[in-house]
Amino acid sequence: MGAKNGEYEHDYSTMAKNEHKVRLLGAWASPFVYRVGLALKLKGIEYEYMEEDLKNKSPLLLESNPIHKKVPVLIHGNNPVSEWVVILEYIEETWPENHLMPQDPYDRATTRFWSKFIDDKFIPTLGMVLKTQGEEQEKAMKEAEEALKTLKRGGLKGKFFGGEAISIVDISASCLSIWFEVLGEAIGTKFIDSEKFPLISSWIEEFTSIDLVKESFPPRDKLRAYHKSLL
């Protein structure tokens, strides 16, 4: 598509191909990108994954997410969607099979609440532990522990946060699995001690026993090396 002699030329063949095409712009280590990829896989949606070099962002990324210039970005046809939770709700509404959110408005509000809680409490901790040392790092870890207590008290409804099946809350909580484990290994501690947090630990076991969940994880050694390089 482009302008020629002041008139727009439409590349109809590309547009037709793009109409239903799903693309995910991502970065291999990102827990946010993982969440979107997992949702697409759980719904059986075919998509093209495009790895971004965050130090050298592609024109497609800059054009599709000009405001934040971040991944993940889902491009459906010619429509870009950014911000992981906005993308997840878009996926849920566009492809309603294999529900990731309950139907009842109050249950939906609760789902959104716990997804947000996990994002607000644990993602910054990952960042803080990577960026700080000594007292500040310990403080971040203590805050994560407190948040885990709250999460286990309020969020776990059964086998999964979503009850008997995975919901957006489980997808949000995926950051508690490999990312926290590998980070813990890198600094020589165990964030989610199975004695201290038996319920969360068994959730992690249940969650990571699912093939689709495991398949999409970043390679453990690569992630460990990456975390170590940031410390």
Add this chain to the structure above:
Amino acid sequence: MGGEVILLDVWSSPFGVRVRIALAEKGVKYEYREEVLDNKSELLLKSNPVHKKIPVLIHGDKCVSESLIIVQYVDEVWKNSPLLPEDPYERAVARFWADFVDKKVYESATRIWTRKGDAPAEAAKDFIESLKILESSLGDKSFFGGEKLGFVDVALVPFVDWFHAYEVHGGFSVAAECPKIDAWAKRCKEKESVSMASQDPEKILMVVERLKKKFGYV
């Protein structure tokens, strides 16, 4: 439908105002209860045990917290005058911009009056830039929701009453820097749901001054 509606809130909270506007748009009758944050009620502590913050919407025996989550709940329970559009992509766009209001507009605005040294000027720049980005998203529409108030309008408009406080601390004028936002704000205020929930900007400025002293931002 579903029982009594109670809103736990604080008069000056822009997050509470979001909920008040949403409820008014839907014509929902509710009981407003003013909380004193230094002395939170048993009901608040019970209905939002995780964050202990307002606003909290209590609908029958259900408690909902987080302003934009409450607004979506209200939109889904009371289906008249929808705040979110029907089309999934348009809904995603609306959710994106509401999230932008929280992440960029509110975040930079708060830095204008809570920081010292060079930080307020930097924050003012970020704030104006975020409003300009919203201006280009608004385009020629009357509201972010098109011809009527939508999710993004409800998310943003409560902060209009705080513009005066930001302007005083940041040394700028929203009307001068972002005339389209200024015009949009005036159109919003013509709506009863918005005008009924509006606060006196001078009173908000006094709240800001009091909070600055209380938390040592002076």
